[in-house]
Amino acid sequence: MSIATSIQTSDKPLGRDDLAELVARDIAPGSFVNLGIGQPTLVSNYLKPEQNITLHTENGMLGMGPAAEGDEIDGDLINAGKIPVTELPGASYFHHADSFAIMRGGHLDICVLGAFQVSATGDLANWHTGAPDAIPAVGGAMDLATGAKDVFVMMTLLTREGASKIVEACTYPLTGVGCVTRVYTDKAVFLTGPDGVTVRETFGCTLEELQELVPVPLRSAAAVAG
Amino acid sequence: MSIATSIQTSDKPLGRDDLAELVARDIAPGSFVNLGIGQPTLVSNYLKPEQNITLHTENGMLGMGPAAEGDEIDGDLINAGKIPVTELPGASYFHHADSFAIMRGGHLDICVLGAFQVSATGDLANWHTGAPDAIPAVGGAMDLATGAKDVFVMMTLLTREGASKIVEACTYPLTGVGCVTRVYTDKAVFLTGPDGVTVRETFGCTLEELQELVPVPLRSAAAVAG
């Protein structure tokens, strides 16, 4: 399929906060969401009360509120990143198996994760560099990647060395196969799936410029829609 | 092994209540116990408070008390036989999967069940006559038979037709394989296991008389102990 129109919605690349705001805006009202450790946590700052989003934390809670401050800090109330958080009205607590059953049973609408690499068909690599001396640590990444109805990735498009993190096939060890549905980057939003990669919008670059950076064929969402 | 001594602890066969009292006396203090529907339920009448036995009912409760009477009757508080029961201090409620996990995970010390037949090696048949037009109904019988640490059976030794219910191999459909550890009958208490059948005590008959009724080789517990 040829590259047709490009939908440039910003004239410059998005910063981390702008990207978090965009992800937050894209979450459907009433969704149950798990935000991964790191950059995805920023998304919570931009969720609006009227969106009525319920946050899950895999260490045993639904209805998680913002980070705790001052007197609110309670060592028994933390998120998956081990940061003290708060409890919203309507919250519930459960043990680890019940908590992962929520995730693994397909009940979460969306999880948002960071990534080292995402393949054209939505394979995710986000837990292990594969370096021979690295101590592997996986946490809940594989459960999140496999269990949520939609897996959104947030990352910079390029590594520090300028290589695309969207790749033909992941070279880092996989977290999950064909699980990522959307990739939010500073330069563009990509939709991934069995049919490959579609660009929903670009930030500060044209689709042609984006294609030069990314080693897999890109389609425009506008062209697909057209 | 030859039949040596016979330990006759009663000069006549035991009635249902006497048998229930005997089973109750044999339950170790502090045990967690599930009493099956029918005759086994009688055992609860003879448990002494100082035995500190906790009763489990598979429809979601530990700490079940006696049958409810009068104003105590509450449609939301029933046992596995759908009889209204009561709640003792220290009781707890849980859902069906958690309740069967207690049983299936090997956490119950004893369950007491009725039976059509028990084989020499402890196979149990208690759920289905195998009649071609019978509607099969299994309930929790297979879980109880398989899950409890010890499975006690209570039954009359003989059918109405005079056939032994302790058999070489069950002719009725099985509930569980090699699961029964003890059989309490009106004429004797039998221990069953991989090595066959041992008679612990007889009621109103000698071991020799018992052997004439039962088509599998019987050993005396006294002989085994000796």
Added chain:
Amino acid sequence: MLTFVDSVNEAVSGIKDGSTVMIGGFGNAGQPFELIDALMDCGAKDLTVVNNNAGQGDQGLALLIKEGRVKKMICSFPRQSDSWHFDAKYHAGEIELELVPQGNLAERIRAAGAGIGGFFTPTGYGTMLAEGKETRIINGRGQVFETPIHADVALIKALKADGVGNLVYRKTARNFGPIMAAAAKHTVVQVSEIVPTGGLDPENIVTPGIYVNSIVKVA
């Protein structure tokens, strides 16, 4: 999305012919009688029903079976002294029966909600209920492979719901409710009371609202 509806008829209106419907309850405890009556009224047929029993007397599930609306029952204990409607249909060859040991029934429903593809259990090994099923010996113990039971709809009864659909139950009426809520695509709950959000202690929630789709208060 969670909705609070005004009537049991509205609550079950989305149930289609051919659906798999889980119905909570053990004996009368936890049975959502009003929702079952509404299912009767709504006309959906060719149903596969998952319940511990197969109807009793001349009410609820028994009537649904009598009227020929149930194609298949998945249950542990169909035969009761007053299960005459099921008995008749069964003997007439007009209803299919999948008989499941009660613990396997509970665990298979739980597996569906928890995303488990199947599991091995000692229950039923060496019995006719394991015939045709995959078995293996694990740590010296014979075990049977059992698969999850998913449903399109669950009809359950709870004591109270709050504004986000969190549920608490009452005594042994809890039974199949929590696991069926998790196993069904769409869970309909009849409750005795609806309390404001924040009115249930977060430590004591039995079914989190994420598993609940429709709530109707029944007097």
Added chain:
Amino acid sequence: MLTFVDSVNEAVSGIKDGSTVMIGGFGNAGQPFELIDALMDCGAKDLTVVNNNAGQGDQGLALLIKEGRVKKMICSFPRQSDSWHFDAKYHAGEIELELVPQGNLAERIRAAGAGIGGFFTPTGYGTMLAEGKETRIINGRGQVFETPIHADVALIKALKADGVGNLVYRKTARNFGPIMAAAAKHTVVQVSEIVPTGGLDPENIVTPGIYVNSIVKVA
């Protein structure tokens, strides 16, 4: 049998060399620090430890690892900024690591308590953590066979116990406590408060006393 003991040292005194010990907690929440210290004091070695992490800083599990008392860790997230003792032992080849996705860890522990012989899960399929494991496609989805994790002893922390050992927890400190209590042959619990039997609402018990063997109150 349930016993109430006076000290954490007495509570862990039965732990033998070579035991598999589950330790509750996620981060600091729910970690039974005092019981871990007592395990350190009791001298048991060649332990297999099941915990979400592999020790942090210079305390608790990290010290147990530093002292060479842990032969093998089963955990989901050993590498942390302050997991230096584990890191050193791992790089020296002096500790074995079984790395398990956190949900598989929880489900495998739950399976042990529930008598499940093993189960299939999509988590980890197609990844290096599934290498060497049995896989199959179920309903179009690749799944990995995972086995239960049993333990000799569980050391957990709860908020309150009553006289028959029923437990309630506090907020996200609940985490692994309930499933570890069910998976271990012998469960030791440190609690903040012991209340008389009848002092906990039967509807709100999280861990029934059947899963609890020793209780010690820690100030």
